[in-house]
Amino acid sequence: MTGYQTYHRTSVQTADRVYVVVLLYEKAISNLNQATMHLDGELDECDWSKRMSNTQDILNYLHSALDFKQGGEIAANLAKLYDYIRDIVNDGTIHRDAEKLREARGLLAELLEGWRGIAKDNPGATAAENAAGASQRYGSMNGRSQSMAMMA
Numbered sequence: 001m002t003g004y005q006t007y008h009r010t011s012v013q014t015a016d017r018v019y020v021v022v023l024l025y026e027k028a029i030s031n032l033n034q035a036t037m038h039l040d041g042e043l044d045e046c047d048w049s050k051r052m053s054n055t056q057d058i059l060n061y062l063h064s065a066l067d068f069k070q071g072g073e074i075a076a077n078l079a080k081l082y083d084y085i086r087d088i089v090n091d092g093t094i095h096r097d098a099e100k101l102r103e104a105r106g107l108l109a110e111l112l113e114g115w116r117g118i119a120k121d122n123p124g125a126t127a128a129e130n131a132a133g134a135s136q137r138y139g140s141m142n143g144r145s146q147s148m149a150m151m152a
Helices: 002-015 015-038 046-066 070-095 098-121 129-139 145-149
Strands: none
Touching: 015 046, 015 070, 015 098, 046 070, 070 098
């Protein structure tokens, strides 16, 4: 393991949940940016497959990490949105449709700004306080976020 990988693993394992969610969104958006480059002939097929698979993993993880008990209606709405984005990504992947991938990227970018706003509103807050703020605004994530972000 390189020094950077060790640093990344440590920073993710000790990060608050909101920061981890931000990392996951950023990775999914980066993957979709790279995938649209592939459609323009700037990325090889193997890298395309890897990025699309990783994006699907992130979306599935974000969905599975929602805490419906604590997040209530907001978590349910986020689940529907994650399902919709996942469907767009699937369609874009199958049909090599850059517009679908851009649509998914745009939706994720909007959600990312919301999560960044939560982190910015409470810069000195503990992980529990940030997670509570996230729950109130966007639905709660359960405690499995750190392991998923390490793959990002």
